Amino acid sequence: MSSGFQNYRRFYTQTKHLENISSLLHWDMETMLPEKGREERGSQLSLLSEIIHERNTGNEFRVLVDQAKQSVLSDSNSQSKLRELEVLEEDLEKAQKLPTSFVTQWTESTARSQGIWAKAKRNSSFADFLPVLEELIGLAKKKADYLGYTNEPYDALLDSYEHGAKAGEIQELFDGLKVELLPLISKAHEFPNPFLNPIPEEKQLKFCQRIPVWLGLSQEVSRLDLSIHPFSTSLGGRDKRITTRIIPTEPLSSVFGVLHETGHSLYELGLSEMPEAPNPLTEFLSLGIHESQSRLWENQVGRSKTFWEFAYPFLLEDFGLKSHELPFDSLFRSVISAKRSKIRVEADPITYNIHIILRFELERGLINGSIQAKDLPELWNLKMMNFLGQSIEKDSEGVLQDIHWSMGGFGYFPTYTLGNLFGAQLFSAYSKLDPSYKEQWIIGDFSGLLQWLKKNLHHVGKWHSISKTIELATGETPHHRFLVQQLQEQIISIEEAK
Amino acid sequence: MSSGFQNYRRFYTQTKHLENISSLLHWDMETMLPEKGREERGSQLSLLSEIIHERNTGNEFRVLVDQAKQSVLSDSNSQSKLRELEVLEEDLEKAQKLPTSFVTQWTESTARSQGIWAKAKRNSSFADFLPVLEELIGLAKKKADYLGYTNEPYDALLDSYEHGAKAGEIQELFDGLKVELLPLISKAHEFPNPFLNPIPEEKQLKFCQRIPVWLGLSQEVSRLDLSIHPFSTSLGGRDKRITTRIIPTEPLSSVFGVLHETGHSLYELGLSEMPEAPNPLTEFLSLGIHESQSRLWENQVGRSKTFWEFAYPFLLEDFGLKSHELPFDSLFRSVISAKRSKIRVEADPITYNIHIILRFELERGLINGSIQAKDLPELWNLKMMNFLGQSIEKDSEGVLQDIHWSMGGFGYFPTYTLGNLFGAQLFSAYSKLDPSYKEQWIIGDFSGLLQWLKKNLHHVGKWHSISKTIELATGETPHHRFLVQQLQEQIISIEEAK
Numbered sequence: 001m002s003s004g005f006q007n008y009r010r011f012y013t014q015t016k017h018l019e020n021i022s023s024l025l026h027w028d029m030e031t032m033l034p035e036k037g038r039e040e041r042g043s044q045l046s047l048l049s050e051i052i053h054e055r056n057t058g059n060e061f062r063v064l065v066d067q068a069k070q071s072v073l074s075d076s077n078s079q080s081k082l083r084e085l086e087v088l089e090e091d092l093e094k095a096q097k098l099p100t101s102f103v104t105q106w107t108e109s110t111a112r113s114q115g116i117w118a119k120a121k122r123n124s125s126f127a128d129f130l131p132v133l134e135e136l137i138g139l140a141k142k143k144a145d146y147l148g149y150t151n152e153p154y155d156a157l158l159d160s161y162e163h164g165a166k167a168g169e170i171q172e173l174f175d176g177l178k179v180e181l182l183p184l185i186s187k188a189h190e191f192p193n194p195f196l197n198p199i200p201e202e203k204q205l206k207f208c209q210r211i212p213v214w215l216g217l218s219q220e221v222s223r224l225d226l227s228i229h230p231f232s233t234s235l236g237g238r239d240k241r242i243t244t245r246i247i248p249t250e251p252l253s254s255v256f257g258v259l260h261e262t263g264h265s266l267y268e269l270g271l272s273e274m275p276e277a278p279n280p281l282t283e284f285l286s287l288g289i290h291e292s293q294s295r296l297w298e299n300q301v302g303r304s305k306t307f308w309e310f311a312y313p314f315l316l317e318d319f320g321l322k323s324h325e326l327p328f329d330s331l332f333r334s335v336i337s338a339k340r341s342k343i344r345v346e347a348d349p350i351t352y353n354i355h356i357i358l359r360f361e362l363e364r365g366l367i368n369g370s371i372q373a374k375d376l377p378e379l380w381n382l383k384m385m386n387f388l389g390q391s392i393e394k395d396s397e398g399v400l401q402d403i404h405w406s407m408g409g410f411g412y413f414p415t416y417t418l419g420n421l422f423g424a425q426l427f428s429a430y431s432k433l434d435p436s437y438k439e440q441w442i443i444g445d446f447s448g449l450l451q452w453l454k455k456n457l458h459h460v461g462k463w464h465s466i467s468k469t470i471e472l473a474t475g476e477t478p479h480h481r482f483l484v485q486q487l488q489e490q491i492i493s494i495e496e497a498k
Numbered sequence: 499m500s501s502g503f504q505n506y507r508r509f510y511t512q513t514k515h516l517e518n519i520s521s522l523l524h525w526d527m528e529t530m531l532p533e534k535g536r537e538e539r540g541s542q543l544s545l546l547s548e549i550i551h552e553r554n555t556g557n558e559f560r561v562l563v564d565q566a567k568q569s570v571l572s573d574s575n576s577q578s579k580l581r582e583l584e585v586l587e588e589d590l591e592k593a594q595k596l597p598t599s600f601v602t603q604w605t606e607s608t609a610r611s612q613g614i615w616a617k618a619k620r621n622s623s624f625a626d627f628l629p630v631l632e633e634l635i636g637l638a639k640k641k642a643d644y645l646g647y648t649n650e651p652y653d654a655l656l657d658s659y660e661h662g663a664k665a666g667e668i669q670e671l672f673d674g675l676k677v678e679l680l681p682l683i684s685k686a687h688e689f690p691n692p693f694l695n696p697i698p699e700e701k702q703l704k705f706c707q708r709i710p711v712w713l714g715l716s717q718e719v720s721r722l723d724l725s726i727h728p729f730s731t732s733l734g735g736r737d738k739r740i741t742t743r744i745i746p747t748e749p750l751s752s753v754f755g756v757l758h759e760t761g762h763s764l765y766e767l768g769l770s771e772m773p774e775a776p777n778p779l780t781e782f783l784s785l786g787i788h789e790s791q792s793r794l795w796e797n798q799v800g801r802s803k804t805f806w807e808f809a810y811p812f813l814l815e816d817f818g819l820k821s822h823e824l825p826f827d828s829l830f831r832s833v834i835s836a837k838r839s840k841i842r843v844e845a846d847p848i849t850y851n852i853h854i855i856l857r858f859e860l861e862r863g864l865i866n867g868s869i870q871a872k873d874l875p876e877l878w879n880l881k882m883m884n885f886l887g888q889s890i891e892k893d894s895e896g897v898l899q900d901i902h903w904s905m906g907g908f909g910y911f912p913t914y915t916l917g918n919l920f921g922a923q924l925f926s927a928y929s930k931l932d933p934s935y936k937e938q939w940i941i942g943d944f945s946g947l948l949q950w951l952k953k954n955l956h957h958v959g960k961w962h963s964i965s966k967t968i969e970l971a972t973g974e975t976p977h978h979r980f981l982v983q984q985l986q987e988q989i990i991s992i993e994e995a996k
Binding site: 014017018020021024025028032033034035036037039040041043044047048051219220221222223235236237238239241 | 512515516518519522523526530531532533534535537538539541542545546549717718719720721733734735736737739
């Protein structure tokens with residue numbers, strides 16, 4: 001390695017260390033921190049953010065990257081180094097498009113608006129949130145202008161989460177999905193909770209601790225803790241932690257939380273296994289791709305009958321239940337149960353994506369100017385009635401339910417459904433290649449799937465565009481029919497189980 | 499506050515944030531970190547150390563301190579600011595006395611030597627350790643020359659841990675103590691372990707969790723976890739964490755670990771409660787003073803009959819024992835039990851200090867040149883026979899038992915016994931002022947003692963010298979008779995219990 005390239009890599013690696021340290025501070029804050037330590041933790045995190053921002057955008061890094069580029073251009077065998085610097089420069093250029101004064105204003109407004117949103121949600125008063133929401137939409141449009149776009153301003157925002165994605169293409173995917181989803185949703189059926197008594201925390205945790213190990217996330221590189229909201233975080237190349245939360249009356253909630261977060265952490269672990277990690281090519285490809293990995297393990301694996309046939313005896317043992325207290329059929333029925341809920345985070349795989357499509361259509365209109373913020377509650381409630389037949393009585397269970405817009409996160413929502421689409425498409429490709437996978441799953445061996453994902457997705461990192469990565473892995477650019485097929489199968493299971 | 503002073507304080511506070519972040523990384527490494535995350539954690543810690551070192555010794559801070567000084571000199575009401583900058587400059591000057599090349603060599607040698615020591619200890623072979631020990635002694639002498647001294651080189655090393663202390667004065671204190679200790683040691687008596695069965699981890703932890711709360715360290719500012727070696731650490735002004743370890747067959751080991759570490763954390767918490775903390779005046783005064791706080795709660799409180807009369811019912815409940823299974827008298831006998839051990843870390847309050855005096859006499863000779871490293875085992879074994887009547891068969895349980903010298907920590911050992919001396923003297927002063935303290939302790943109220951310590955020690959911070967601080971708190975400069983009196987009382991309890 002040339003010294004110019006080495007110097008840039010050393011600097012990059014040190015910044016990555018600081019980012020991982022920042023992740024530790026966050027993890028500790030959500031899982032361990034004594035209550036009165038919170039305020040100072042905020043100052044510690046701000047200071048680290050400043051140091052990291054300065055390193056990423058300052059002149060020192062820029063000069064090192066330029067020197068690395070010079071040294072690589074004179075190197076005949078440097079394809080991967082060139083691609084690495086190309087990926088890096090895209091990010092650097094994006095960061096430099098936003099003036100410091102704008103970033104300060106953005107940080108200030110989004111910090112303030114989250115408090116206003118939380119209060120407005122408690123009071124179920126959209127009018128209280130409207131002024132700051134209008135301010136944020138104005139800033140988001142300004143951000144889009146700074147970042148630049150070809151077709152529409154929304155594309156510029158989307159690009160931060162899903163690089164290269166265009167609203168027009170997403171609309172096409174989502175329209176195809178919507179047409180097929182609506183009839184499926186009408187067949188959703190809710191089965192009763194099979195747990196007659198609450199399952200205490202320690203028993204749930206005992207079972208939950210098994211799941212990451214089954215899936216391939218060993219305790220040598222991970223740990224599971226409790227937090228208010230489940231999350232996955234990377235604290236180092238070999239330190240990928242997950243959390244879940246325990247609801248005693250709904251033990252499957254923590255189980256699916258762990259399946260989901262394990263999926264995220266397996267992806268992060270796979271990326272860190274790439275040669276010469278960490279470097280810009282070993283960062284995650286997009287939020288949609290990240291979500292595809294959590295959804296795949298949660299829905300394709302965790303909602304399969306085979307997985308539960310394997311896991312059922314362990315669940316009985318850990319929960320201290322006899323099979324007549326929790327018959328397999330009752331348990332599996334609750335795994336595939338689906339209902340039309342008003343609340344996104346309570347939705348099941350069948351109804352979930354319609355919540356996202358609703359939000360995507362609204363936020364695209366907000367940014368492109370075809371929708372006024374003041375009309376949001378009316379439009380929200382109308383769509384909710386049309387899509388899910390649900391009548392919204394209070395804004396707190398309607399337009400105010402999610403934190404995302406109050407954080408300025410316009411363009412984030414579609415990545416959830418992209419994750420579901422990618423996850424279904426990837427799994428479909430795998431299952432065609434290895435059609436006997438159920439014989440492995442029934443004895444608790446999920447390594448075939450993990451190895452395939454590592455080879456075709458995790459270890460590919462940021463080499464290709466999102467679309468190209470999906471195409472190389474599955475033989476086809478992203479399409480909605482794989483997810484539709486999966487949800488149709490779930491409806492068949494529901495019909496059979498009724 | 500003038501802007502010059504504010505600027506320096508902001509920089510200082512940010513460095514303190516980074517130090518606290520570094521403490522979090524250490525804490526996590528000892529309590530939570532998945533095994534394979536260790537290597538990268540080392541790199542994260544090195545990077546932070548570099549950043550902190552650069553901030554503390556770089557020109558930017560020096561300029562800010564000079565500007566702060568200028569602005570304070572023109573301020574008529576600035577006594578505390580002047581003292582603050584004076585304390586700070588003493589540290590800065592000391593740091594600048596060591597050339598960078600020497601610091602690098604020191605870091606390299608001490609890192610290497612710890613591995614050599616660990617292996618030599620395993621093989622019980624002093625000869626394997628001797629060459630690197632001689633190298634370290636040479637470096638320590640060089641360090642003393644860089645730092646400067648009036649009487650003897652050992653003073654310069656001592657000063658890093660116990661600012662202002664002189665070997666001659668410590669020798670005088672220790673000689674006085676030794677004369678009184680040796681006859682007491684001959685009366686040490688070991689009582690049998692009163693626990694007939696092992697107490698499992700969760701039961702021990704249940705009881706241990708109560709102790710910090712009883713002593714005044716609430717769960718809002720602290721937490722208790724498990725680690726291989728017990729420790730206390732400050733992660734922020736309101737985030738003082740402690741750890742202990744569980745030995746199922748010796749449940750009092752974890753209890754005394756928690757009492758000890760709680761004492762350290764209460765001191766750190768008290769320092770952080772000072773006005774305008776953190777600043778150089780709110781840092782801990784010395785290692786000896788720090789240790790006085792852990793020893794005071796461990797030995798003056800935790801080995802008192804009154805404490806155990808209060809704690810006994812809780813211990814029975816948490817351990818799931820009936821009183822006939824663990825009679826109070828048997829329990830208390832094991833609390834005051836004392837025996838002549840070869841190993842320092844297994845020693846009780848009666849024999850502990852003689853282990854330290856032995857080490858102090860040897861290391862002072864090593865640094866001042868009156869003792870050759872090659873003669874250490876012979877001298878160690880001779881003193882061990884004279885002081886404790888113990889015959890050393892293997893260097894692993896003799897001269898190789900402690901890690902300190904392999905870390906270059908010459909001058910560290912005496913702070914342990916200074917802690918015992920200060921702790922006993924402080925407690926003696928408190929008990930004279932508040933002679934009815936046992937009436938409070940018997941109902942679990944230890945706040946009188948804590949308030950007195952806060953007022954007379956914690957909230958005084960680094961205002962005065964060590965000796966002056968002790969004198970102001972107790973009416974007398976440090977003297978050995980308070981500790982002797984306390985140990986004599988323990989011997990009386992032993993005689994009564996026999």
